Amino acid sequence: MNTAKIARDWIDSYNSQDTERYHALYADDVDVASNRFGVRIHGKEANRELMDTYFAALPDGQMTAKSVIASERLVAMELEFNGTVALGYDGLPGLPHPGDRFSVDLCIVLELFDGLICRERDYSD
Known part of the structure; x- marks a missing residue:
């Protein structure tokens, strides 16, 4: 499993707002926690609902990787959003006013199992 490639696919699918490709990277029982957005969710469908809202709220949202550190099952990414x-x-939690x-x-940590994201954590100020 090439964890660095999965991380690049995660960033690329987010940036292109390719929601099907983005959601296909997640395991059915994924656990997601975001301190910036004040959310903790479990499950692929809950993650889809949350992320589809944020895709719509941030139609021009773009992530740029500053650094990516990958091991066999973990990827840590320093990103600028x-x-x-x-x-x-x-x-919406974690976002400024419309317009x-x-x-x-951000620092995003992805844990992978069987080639899918099973755990995601984000950290920011």
Whole structure:
């Protein structure tokens, strides 16, 4: 399993808003926790619902990898995220007001099992 390639696919599918490709990277029983967005969810469908909301809220959202460290089952990525909050998405956790452009540095850690993301954690200020 090439964990660095899976990480690149994760970033590329997010940036292109290829939701099917993005969601195909996750295991059915994935566990996701985000301190920035104040969420902890379990399961692929819950992750799909959450991420589809954020894809819509951040239609120009782009991640740029500053560094990627990959081992056999883990990938840690230092990312810069830039995006503009779409109108109509006021009050989503972790996001500024609609129409505002923002940038944030993130650390994302993905754990993989059988070639799929089974655990995701993000850390930011």
